[in-house]
Amino acid sequence: MENSPLFKCGHTACAGCGQAVAARLVIESAGANTIIANSTGCLEVFTTKYPETAWGVPWIHSLFENSAAVASGIEAALIYLGKKDTTNVIAQGGDGSTGDIGLQAISGMLERGHDILYVCYDNEAYMNTGVQRSGLTPFDTNTTTSPAGSLSSGNLRPKKPVPEICAAHGIPYVATASAGFPQDLIRKVKKAISIKGPKYIQIHVPCPLGWRHESNQMLPVAKMAVETGLYPLFEYEFGVITARKQIVPKPVEEYLKMQGRFKHLLNNPVEIKKVQDVADSNIKKYNLKLEAQG
Amino acid sequence: MKEFLEGSHAIAEVIKSCQPGVISAYPITPQTHIVEDLAQMVSSGELKSQFVNVESEHSAASVVLGSSATGVRVYTATSSQGLFLMQEVVFNIAGMRLPVVMTCANRAISAPINIWNDQQDSISLRDAGWIQIYAEDNQEAVDFHLIAYRLAEDKRVMLPVMVCMDGFILTHGMETVDMPEQDKVNKFLPAYKPLYKLDTTDPISMGLLADPDYYMETRFALQETMRESIGYLSEISKEFNNVFGRDYKDLLVEEYQLKDAEKVIVAMGSVCGTIKEVVDEQRAKGKKVGLLRIISYRPFPYARIYEALKDVSKVAVLDKSVSLGAYAPIAVEVKSTFFGKKKGPKVISSFVAGLGGRDITPDTIHEVFRRLSAKEVNFDFVDLKPELLKEEYGE
Numbered sequence: 116m117e118n119s120p121l122f123k124c125g126h127t128a129c130a131g132c133g134q135a136v137a138a139r140l141v142i143e144s145a146g147a148n149t150i151i152a153n154s155t156g157c158l159e160v161f162t163t164k165y166p167e168t169a170w171g172v173p174w175i176h177s178l179f180e181n182s183a184a185v186a187s188g189i190e191a192a193l194i195y196l197g198k199k200d201t202t203n204v205i206a207q208g209g210d211g212s213t214g215d216i217g218l219q220a221i222s223g224m225l226e227r228g229h230d231i232l233y234v235c236y237d238n239e240a241y242m243n244t245g246v247q248r249s250g251l252t253p254f255d256t257n258t259t260t261s262p263a264g265s266l267s268s269g270n271l272r273p274k275k276p277v278p279e280i281c282a283a284h285g286i287p288y289v290a291t292a293s294a295g296f297p298q299d300l301i302r303k304v305k306k307a308i309s310i311k312g313p314k315y316i317q318i319h320v321p322c323p324l325g326w327r328h329e330s331n332q333m334l335p336v337a338k339m340a341v342e343t344g345l346y347p348l349f350e351y352e353f354g355v356i357t358a359r360k361q362i363v364p365k366p367v368e369e370y371l372k373m374q375g376r377f378k379h380l381l382n383n384p385v386e387i388k389k390v391q392d393v394a395d396s397n398i399k400k401y402n403l404k405l406e407a408q409g
Numbered sequence: 410m411k412e413f414l415e416g417s418h419a420i421a422e423v424i425k426s427c428q429p430g431v432i433s434a435y436p437i438t439p440q441t442h443i444v445e446d447l448a449q450m451v452s453s454g455e456l457k458s459q460f461v462n463v464e465s466e467h468s469a470a471s472v473v474l475g476s477s478a479t480g481v482r483v484y485t486a487t488s489s490q491g492l493f494l495m496q497e498v499v500f501n502i503a504g505m506r507l508p509v510v511m512t513c514a515n516r517a518i519s520a521p522i523n524i525w526n527d528q529q530d531s532i533s534l535r536d537a538g539w540i541q542i543y544a545e546d547n548q549e550a551v552d553f554h555l556i557a558y559r560l561a562e563d564k565r566v567m568l569p570v571m572v573c574m575d576g577f578i579l580t581h582g583m584e585t586v587d588m589p590e591q592d593k594v595n596k597f598l599p600a601y602k603p604l605y606k607l608d609t610t611d612p613i614s615m616g617l618l619a620d621p622d623y624y625m626e627t628r629f630a631l632q633e634t635m636r637e638s639i640g641y642l643s644e645i646s647k648e649f650n651n652v653f654g655r656d657y658k659d660l661l662v663e664e665y666q667l668k669d670a671e672k673v674i675v676a677m678g679s680v681c682g683t684i685k686e687v688v689d690e691q692r693a694k695g696k697k698v699g700l701l702r703i704i705s706y707r708p709f710p711y712a713r714i715y716e717a718l719k720d721v722s723k724v725a726v727l728d729k730s731v732s733l734g735a736y737a738p739i740a741v742e743v744k745s746t747f748f749g750k751k752k753g754p755k756v757i758s759s760f761v762a763g764l765g766g767r768d769i770t771p772d773t774i775h776e777v778f779r780r781l782s783a784k785e786v787n788f789d790f791v792d793l794k795p796e797l798l799k800e801e802y803g804e
Contacts, residue, residue, distance in 0.1 A: 148609050152475060165623050168614035173607035175478050176616035177471060177501050184468035188431060188475025188483075189607060191459035195430035195481055202609055220471070223464035 119143055119171070126169040128161040131330025133294035133320030133337060134236040135161070138207070140297055141234055141318075144304035145203050147172060150193075152186040154208025154217060155179040157243045158236060180217035182206040183224035183233060190229045199230065203308050207234040210251035211241045213317075214277040225284040225313045232307045232314045235277065238322040246325040250275035253345065254393055255386055256376050258325075263379035268386045273393060281315040282351040288314040289351040294321065295337025299348065299360065319346045327375025339370040344394035347401045361405045364398055367391045411587050416547040416579045417442030419586045420486075420512055423551045425456045426594040427510075427558050430481030433461040433472035437491040438524045439576035440514040444486055466491035470498035470509075477507040478615055480606030482558065485509070488576055489516035492530045496537070502569050503538025503631065505616060508561035508601070509569040510554065511539075515678070515729075516576040517765040525766020526576040528678060529730040532706070532738050538631050540570040540638060541707040542660070543678045547584040550574040552655060555589060555598055559645050562601050566638055568631070573706075575679040577766070589653060597652045635708045642705055661710035663702040664717050666692055670699030672781050673718060673754075675743055676727040677703045680762075680769050684727075687774040698778060703739065711746045718743075719752040725781040729763045736788050737761050758786035767792055 118124045121142045128135035138158055142149065150173045153159045159176045162169040177185045186206035193199040206224070208217060213235035221233060240258050241247040248261040254273045257263040261270040282289040287310045292300040300318060307314040321337050323330045340346035341360065345367060348360035367390045371377035380386045398404050414422070420443045424432075432451070434444040450456035459476075463469045466487050473483040487495060492513055502509050513531045517523040531541055540560060544550035550572065557570035574580060589597075605613060619627060643659040650656045657663075663681075666688050667673060674684050681702045691698045701717050701724075703710070718724055728737035735741070740759035747753035760777050763769040773792055780786060 147612075150479070150607050150609065160618055163614050163617040165617040165619045168617065170614050171612060173609055173612045174614045175475070175607055177474055177505070178497055181467060181471035181474075181498065184463065184471030185475035185478075187461060187463075187468070188433065188472035188477075189479045191431045191433075191461050191472065192476035192479035192481045195457075195459050195476075196479070219464055220468050223468055226464070227462070 121147060121171040123169045123171060125167070126162045127164065128157070129324055129330065131323040131333040133322065133333050134158055134209070134238060136297070136333070137236055137294045137300065137318045137320045140300050141205070141207070141304050142172060144301045145205060145232070145308050148201060149203040149205055150189055151175070152177070152182040152189060152204070152206045154182040154212035156209040156212055158207070158209065160243060179212050181220050182208050182212065183217060183220040183231070186231045187224050187227065187229050190231055204231045205234060206231055207236065209242070210235060210237040210239060211249040214250045214275050218277070218280070221281070222284065225281060225286050225315070229313055230311050232304070232316065235315070235317040236320045237317050238320045238325060240325050242322045242325045251277065255380055255390055257379055258376070268379060268383065278315065278317050278351070282354050284313070285354045286313045286315065287353055290316045291319070291346070291348050292316055293319040293337050293341050293346060293348060295319070295334050295341060296348065296360070303350070325376070328373055332373060336373050339365065339373060343367045343370045344398040344403055345370060347397045347403055349401050356401065359401045359403055362403050363405050364394065364403070367394050410590065411585055413583060413585050414547070415442065416550060416574065416582050416584065418446050419547050419551050419588065420554065421446030421450065422588055423554050424484050425450050426589060426591055427482065427484070427555065427598060428456070429458055429484040431459045431461065431473060431476035432484045433463055433469045434485050434487065435463050435466045435469045435491060437466070437488045439516060439580045440486045440488045440491070440512065442580065443512060443514070466494040467498060470495040470502065473509050474498060474502050474505070474507060477509050478505070478607050480603040480608065482562070482601040483509055484511070486512035486514065488514040489518055489530045492534060493518070496534060499534055499537045499539065504627065506567040507569060508567055510557045510561055511569065511571050512554070513571050513573045514576040514580045515573055523765040526578055527729040527764045527766070528573070529764070531571060531573045532730040535707055535738070538568065539707065540568055540635070540705070541573055542570070542705050543573045543703065544579060545679055545681045545702065547579055547582065547586050548655070550579055551586055551588065552649065552653070552657070555594060556645055556649055556660070558598050560638065560641060563641060563645070564604060566634060566641055567604065568634055568638065573678065578679045587655070593652050597649060639708050639710060657704070659713065661705045661713045662717060663704060664699070665702065666699035667701065667717055667721070669697055670721055671697040672723045672725070672778055673699045673701055673721045674725050674727055674774070674777060675701045675703065675739065677706060677739060678729065680727065680729065683769060683771060684774050687771050687778070691778065709742050714743060714746045715750065718754055719750070721754050723756045723758070723781050724754040725758045725760055725777050727777060728759065728761045731761055731764070740788070756781070756783060756785045759788045760786065760791050761789070762791045
């Protein structure tokens with residue numbers, strides 16, 4: 116890949132980091148007239164270790180849970196300065212800062228109607244602190260705080276439905292995307308940026324360290340999550356689903372066997388069935404199956 | 410122009426005259442009247458600001474952080490639990506050297522929940538890197554906000570400033586206040602020109618990770634600026650006097666009847682009005698008593714306090730907060746001022762009063778002067794109710 120003036124090479128992300136790829140695509144799609152408020156997390160740490168920065172746009176990091184509020188302040192200041200119409204504002208963070216500790220600030224940002232795009236890079240656990248479970252960790256995932264053991268097959272609860280929580284605010288645009296489908300991601304970011312008001316995009320970003328797969332498997336793993344129905348790609352406009360990526364569903368085992376975080380499930384058909392039920396429920400709920408459309 | 414105003418309304422009026430670009434706040438008693446009035450001014454077009462109604466104090470502080478980083482003057486106000494919820498952001502704002510100005514309507518801390526005045530909230534945030542100045546009355550509260558913006562936005566300072574005013578006593582008290590005229594405000598407080606800002610024509614990164622090779626110097630720089638701000642407070646006070654004709658001297662302390670005084674109370678905030686009354690009364694009877702009022706709690710004016718008290722024989726420090734498990738906050742600072750010095754009071758006694766809004770009456774002050782004897786009191790509460798203590802301990 117060529118060096119990007121907006122997200123420069125030389126940052127310290129791990130090899131095969133899905134978040135690094137997605138973050139670059141987001142800012143390149145949004146363009147140079149963008150200000151970013153970034154939550155604490157991997158992306159913040161690997162792009163801005165003093166005295167270096169990877170960012171070619173104005174960028175600010177304050178705390179873990181407040182990037183939506185900081186972005187709200189930036190947007191309000193731009194309105195005051197008469198610069199809002201020519202400047203995009205993005206708030207971004209990981210799944211923990213978005214769906215757990217920062218959810219209140221995001222809800223406030225959405226409810227107040229700020230013209231901001233919030234981007235959640237969803238690698239499904241607290242990776243920056245060493246793979247602890249978050250509210251967006253999938254069912255039956257082995258993490259350091261939801262370890263699989265004789266009494267547990269990993270994370271006890273399904274993913275928190277943050278896109279639906281955002282959509283329930285009646286905002287103009289909510290989408291899920293994947294680092295495995297970069298063209299789709301670029302389209303969604305450009306679409307979001309073109310819409311005035313609060314927008315939310317949640318991007319599935321594999322983490323080779325936390326998910327325990329080879330670093331050259333980032334794209335196949337990301338794709339398989341979508342193709343099994345475990346990570347449905349859809350768009351909501353004003354609270355109503357308007358588009359989804361349809362698939363010919365593959366069995367979830369294909370996805371689970373690619374990653375060490377699900378290794379404990381592989382000889383356990385009962386648990387695999389439960390994960391398959393999650394995928395089947397998504398396929399039904401979002402009408403993902405290609406044949407169903409005839 | 411002299412007007413008879415509620416404290417909160419006077420604050421809203423002076424903030425309007427400072428023309429912040431963004432105001433963000435979350436309601437908490439006794440701060441509410443200030444932000445209600447500002448919201449009204451924005452709604453009517455009297456004040457051309459963005460008023461951001463947030464879902465928590467954490468977000469109020471985060472919003473003004475983001476706006477300040479984008480290069481506009483900002484304002485927020487809070488109290489008690491609200492300040493505590495902001496705490497993480499409060500430290501962050503100082504570390505990022507953003508010139509945010511905040512009013513703290515001083516109020517007690519839960520539990521038990523209590524909406525009335527003491528100073529536990531702002532005192533507890535003394536280490537945050539904010540300059541903290543405490544008003545005695547509403548004229549000062551008004552003037553200190555103008556001074557706060559001048560100081561915060563001074564290129565040599567670039568620190569946030571918290572103006573502390575006692576909740577209800579000042580925020581809801583009606584007083585005659587000489588409201589600063591807009592042309593004078595404009596003269597004293599020029600438009601804010603940021604050193605750095607988030608701007609797409611000149612992109613910078615703010616809030617970077619500083620590892621052990623870099624972190625300590627940022628703290629050193631904050632501490633140095635705090636130390637230097639002692640002088641800037643005096644300098645700005647002089648300019649304030651030139652424009653408005655009100656002289657706050659060095660803005661660090663106020664000396665009241667200290668010449669030849671033998672017994673002196675050290676205190677902070679609105680209680681000093683009551684203390685002055687008692688001092689006058691005692692002086693009329695020929696008693697050599699006085700008051701040293703601390704205005705700037707951060708930076709703490711050690712040198713000025715040393716000069717003011719070095720020849721006084723007995724000092725009582727009256728705190729309206731406690732550091733549970735240790736001596737009272739202001740008392741500790743006053744005592745440390747004299748540690749290892751040749752001159753200084755023989756006795757520095759420490760009294761805590763007025764917690765959770767218990768009235769500090771002239772009788773309370775008489776009691777403090779009475780108990781200020783040759784026997785030093787390391788720490789004691791005044792105005793406790795023995796009958797309630799019996800209940801508490803089941804005696």
